[in-house]
Amino acid sequence: MKLTLVTGLTGLILLATIVELLRRRQLREKYGMLWLGLLFVVIPLSLFPRLLDGVADLLGVASGVSLVLFLGIVFLLLVCIHLSWEVSALEEETRTLAEDFALLRAEVEAERAERAEWTRRLDRTEMVSHDG
Amino acid sequence: MVNGKRLLIIIPALNEAASIGDVVGEIRGELPGVDVLVVDDGSTDHTAAVAAAAGARVARLPYNLGVGGAMRLGYRYAHDHDYDVAVQVDADGQHDPRYVPKLVDLLDDYDLVIGARFAGEGEYTVRGPRRWAMGMLSLVLSGLAGTTLTDTTSGFRAANRRMIEMFARWYPAEYLGDTVETLVHAARRGYRIQQVPVAMRRRMAGTPSHSPARAMIYLGRAVAVLTLALIRR
Ligand SMILES: Nc1nc2c(ncn2[C@@H]2O[C@H](COP(=O)(O)OP(=O)(O)OP(=O)(O)O)[C@@H](O)[C@H]2O)c(=O)[nH]1
Ligand SMILES: [Mg+2]
Numbered sequence: 125m126k127l128t129l130v131t132g133l134t135g136l137i138l139l140a141t142i143v144e145l146l147r148r149r150q151l152r153e154k155y156g157m158l159w160l161g162l163l164f165v166v167i168p169l170s171l172f173p174r175l176l177d178g179v180a181d182l183l184g185v186a187s188g189v190s191l192v193l194f195l196g197i198v199f200l201l202l203v204c205i206h207l208s209w210e211v212s213a214l215e216e217e218t219r220t221l222a223e224d225f226a227l228l229r230a231e232v233e234a235e236r237a238e239r240a241e242w243t244r245r246l247d248r249t250e251m252v253s254h255d256g
Numbered sequence: 257m258v259n260g261k262r263l264l265i266i267i268p269a270l271n272e273a274a275s276i277g278d279v280v281g282e283i284r285g286e287l288p289g290v291d292v293l294v295v296d297d298g299s300t301d302h303t304a305a306v307a308a309a310a311g312a313r314v315a316r317l318p319y320n321l322g323v324g325g326a327m328r329l330g331y332r333y334a335h336d337h338d339y340d341v342a343v344q345v346d347a348d349g350q351h352d353p354r355y356v357p358k359l360v361d362l363l364d365d366y367d368l369v370i371g372a373r374f375a376g377e378g379e380y381t382v383r384g385p386r387r388w389a390m391g392m393l394s395l396v397l398s399g400l401a402g403t404t405l406t407d408t409t410s411g412f413r414a415a416n417r418r419m420i421e422m423f424a425r426w427y428p429a430e431y432l433g434d435t436v437e438t439l440v441h442a443a444r445r446g447y448r449i450q451q452v453p454v455a456m457r458r459r460m461a462g463t464p465s466h467s468p469a470r471a472m473i474y475l476g477r478a479v480a481v482l483t484l485a486l487i488r489r
Contacts, residue, residue, distance in 0.1 A: 147488050153430045157480060217319055224318045 131170035139163045162199070258360050261340040263290045265356075266330030267312070268323050268411075269347035273301040276347050280310035283345070286353045293333055294347070295326040303347075323411070324434035328427035331415070335424035342423075343414045351412045355454045359414035367419040367447040368439075370405065371412030371454040386471040389478040393436060396482060400443040405451055409435045412454060419447060432481040440485040 142159045145151040169175055169192060176188035185191045265283055269276055280292055294307040298320040308314045315329055327344060334342040341360055345351045351371065359369045374390075382390065393408045409432070415423060419442065428437045443449055 143487070146484060149488060153433075153481065153484060156484070220318045 128171060128173070131173070132167070135163060135167040135170045139167065158203075258287060258290060258341070258357055261360065261363075262338070263287070263341045263343065263356075263360065264330075264334045264337070264339040265290055265292045265353075266327065266334070266342055266344050267292065267294045267307075267347050268297060268326035268330070268344070269294055269299065269303050269307070270297045270320065271299045271301050271303060272347035273299070273303045273306045275349045276303055276312075277306045277310045279345070279347055279349050280307055280312045282349075283353045284311055287356055290356075291339075293330055295330050297321055297323075297326045322429050322431075322434070324427055324429035327434055328423065328429070331420055331423040331427060334420050339420065340417055341414060342420050344411055346411045350456045350458070352454065352457060355412075355452065356414070358452050358454075359412075362450050362452065363414055363416040365448070366450040367416050368442055368449045369414045370407065370410050370449070370451040371414075372405065372407035372410055372451040373454065373456050374406040384468065384471050385475040389471075389475040393478055393482060396486075397436070397439050397443070400440060401449040402443075403450060405439070405449070407451065408439055411435070422447070430481070431477060436478070436481050437485045437488075440482075 139160075142151070142156060142163065146153075146156040146160075173189060173192075176191050178188075180186070180188045180191040183191065185194070265287075267276070267279065272279075276294060280294065283290065283292055292312040294304070294312045294314045296304040296307065296314055296316045298317055304314045304316050315333065317326065317329065321329075330344070331342060341363055343356055343359065345353065345356075355371055359371055362369045390407070390409065394405050397408045398405045422442070422445075423438070426441070428434060430437070439449065
């Protein structure tokens with residue numbers, strides 16, 4: 125009974141945290157939905173840990189609880205893989221941004237140099253005409 | 257200039273080289289004196305070059321940000337260059353620029369005017385889950401906005417200065433955020449929203465973006481996005 129209380133409460137606190145983060149726009153929709161979906165599985169399970177015993181039997185796992193542990197680890201692994209994938213995509217994007225920025229800077233600097241060259245030449249011709 | 261207002265047409269475009277030239281050309285023909293900004297969102301075809309050749313200003317994003325990302329860039333441009341009105345138009349030729357003055361006319365009394373299908377004009381229809389999703393969206397958003405909105409996902413919208421200022425600061429890049437969430441956000445903050453019936457034309461080229469299988473997913477996501485928009489502040 126005590127255990128059910130602890131696990132159930134943990135689930136509810138997690139749920140509240142995620143909803144609040146989503147409300148404050150600190151979490152993008154796609155991640156928020158993932159965690160919300162997970163909680164809709166976890167909360168019933170934390171209240172009724174025996175729920176998966178039947179499925180565990182079918183798969184040859186000793187008890188529903190170990191099945192939950194196993195599935196939990198698989199899920200976390202998948203999340204890690206997904207995050208690595210996202211980070212790779214982000215790195216590729218910052219790389220493109222840096223390149224774009226360097227190209228723009230090169231263009232601006234070339235233009236500035238050209239303009240400086242022109243004004244220098246103009247000054248010189250003016251000086252010549254004053255002398256002559 | 258339309259009705260004495262400085263007007264910017266913003267066109268978000270992804271791989272629309274086949275139609276963007278005609279779209280820009282038609283806008284410049286029908287609405288002389290307006291500026292056209294095409295936001296090329298990492299297209300892999302010649303969208304940017306074709307748009308520039310047709311006389312549009314082109315902003316090229318380094319990689320795809322989605323319609324919402326492209327539109328915030330557009331609104332920032334409008335804000336920085338002090339336009340009175342910004343009108344979003346699709347790059348596929350579905351929006352008839354001859355409706356633009358009608359939309360702009362209403363901007364004295366409203367902040368955001370939507371060119372809407374299903375409001376009497378034209379015979380554009382959808383069926384199945386996509387229709388249910390649109391029905392649900394229009395019911396909830398009409399309630400929030402205090403006026404009938406039949407086409408909440410329309411990409412044909414005109415914004416006045418007040419609205420441009422907000423959109424330049426805040427415009428979601430998430431899925432359906434550019435349409436649904438912006439409406440919820442604007443309605444809640446007291447911006448006045450109105451719609452004008454328009455007839456939509458067929459795509460000029462390219463392939464339509466929805467299939468029957470995607471319609472069901474669309475419904476689910478629409479419900480999720482709307483719920484989220486409603487609990488968000
Ligand atoms: N910037 C940007 N624009 C996009 C993107 N995807 C689509 N668009 C543009 O958004 C507009 C609307 O896209 P469509 O594919 O026509 O969407 P739709 O009008 O709802 O659907 P159909 O025309 O019926 O396929 C067009 O101008 C597209 O070029 C994107 O990822 N980024
Ligand atoms: Mg279209």
